[in-house]
Amino acid sequence: MTKRLCIHGLVVAGLLASVAVPASAADTITVASWGGTYQEAETKAFFDPTAKDLGVTIKQDTTNGLDDVRLQVTGNAVKWDITELGADECARGSKEGLFEKLDYNVIDKSGINPKLVHDDWVGISYTSVVLIYRTDVFGDKGPKTWADFWDVQKFPGRRALSGSQATETLSVAALAKGIPIDKVYPVDIDGALQSVDKVKGHIDAWWTSGAQAMQLVKDGEVDMASIWNGRAGTLKKSGAPVSFSFDQGVLTADCMVIPKGSKNKDLAMKALAKFVSPDLQANLPLYVDNGPANEKAFETGKIPPERIKDINSAPENVKKQVLQDPAFWRDTLVEATEKFNNLIQQ
Template sequence: MFSGVFDMAARHDIKRGLSWGSAALAGALLLLPLATPAQAADTITIASWGGNYQDALSKAIWGPVGQKLGITVKEDNTNGLADVRAQVLANAVQWDITELTIDGCAQGAAEGLFEPIDFTVVDKSGFDPAVVNASYMGQNYYSNVVAWSTEKYGKDGPQSWADFWNVEKFPGRRSLRNDPAEVLEAALLADGVAPDKLYPLDLDRAFKSLEKIKPYISVWWSSGAQSAQLLTDGEVDMIGAWSGRVTAAQAQGAKVDFTFNQGLLIADCLVIPKGAKNKDLAMKALAAALSADIQANLPTYIDYGPANAKAFDTGKIAPDVAARLNTGPENAKKQVVFHGDWWGEHGAEARERWSAFMNE
């Protein structure tokens, strides 16, 4: 089983051009179904983030999809929305389904880059409305959480973003991500905004809140690997970090803990690029990939929470596994779902203000 280290950090690292070091996935993978070998007409190509993350999803999602539908699923790698845009605009679409970040999905949907989802084929009933759009749906979640050094605070570390901001009750070295996405949400939660009133984000209030904590931030981390290293080396006493990186640090012996309370559930999503050659078959594959039964395979291979809440009703996810997953029923209700549609519409403005804030 994967430890969960291959979280969103890997995707951000890929976009910075870093190698996953996985020769097995350098080219497209071919997943052969157990059924009779499929003909060329029964083949689709999906694109994901590569490396061990994609290897895990191959086993959890795409292999079972191929077997269920009796088709061949080929795999390729993507660097994100720009790749999809280039293919669509050139009328040379190579992928039938691709995975993107939720904000990338929102932006691509606004640009008209995706085929509409046929909801008579794809069941959306187990999904949070924030990750369901006319042309994309969430696949899995990672979480941004409050984590702390147990050497510094024991088990009684900060239990909310308000605690993270409380430098008198919890003195110590702090770290946040050097990016407004997720950090603006944390700043508003710290300032007392109710989780169900978080969106649309109040940028003025968020940056006012950030001004209060900025002098106490020792490190603004820029990659998931860096955040894990800060924890492992004990360079900071508390951090806002991706939960998969925290559990990986724990597995390596780091004396850290975290809480899902006020965590931010951030989805990756699946889309069918406009002009996909096998749109109808891709729609069936999308429906299978997002079905509760196949979504329930995820925890066997990676500590990612299924986006389909009905996966926890299948009996395939043991109670002790559900208890550690970010979308386990008890953990999910403590968190807030990240709204990619807001970032798709307002991300440019937020990032411009962030740049000015960081350069003050």
């Protein structure tokens, strides 16, 4: 997804490789992810340890998302053995038949939310949409819920929401109506659009990238915003006067797939099994703020206790959030996005 590229930036495609020993083509797989600091973290957390454990070479590339996979598969020119996608993309690509079936005799799916375990794709990590506000404007009495964010009388100030991620903004719009976190899905799209319409006139910026959202808050151009937790964490660590929590956050997942036609399907299956294992999943939050998809990662003892409270997919934080349902957006995304775009552009 373009979203992840906005979060993490790009690396030079094809230059990275996790090498255990000199390997033949049969002992080499290519993995594509989002680039930047996120892929660097995955290299340390997943790719290097897997290459060492399996005695293989893992070459790396970067992806722009589902369109890239579709192009390779339909053109009979598959060059990736594993690629990362947003979970909604995985759901849509599965419907199109773009992925190989996964062997759950090889891949241990225990510890991964069933919504992220499917015949041909599996969850790998989480990002959260959270509400952030500037403490130099509100002190410690800033907006804590999306209903607060929508309440322009009680919490006057400049606001920003995502204009590029309809699924996320419609989810928080549903929460703003007072819908409990366990009742948000299936989203009442028309009701959520009505909720967006109520606050639309008070939105000073519709951000289209994680970098833009962070800059708006950092520069004080807005006083409150929806933002991805990694960007929020970066702001807080930099000393910016901000506050956020995972209360009413929206958990969005990334997944991994084996594109249909991979020439190294069996080896890719073994590598993917390593990537989603609790031991390697526990490595990820040591390098970035994306949470592990396998909750058993928190039982390994590898993640320091003081770090766990800041990880979006830690069990206590998951309870506070809405987990996006990829299957729901598989069938509704196109129409919902069109309606959302039309609304915010009016």
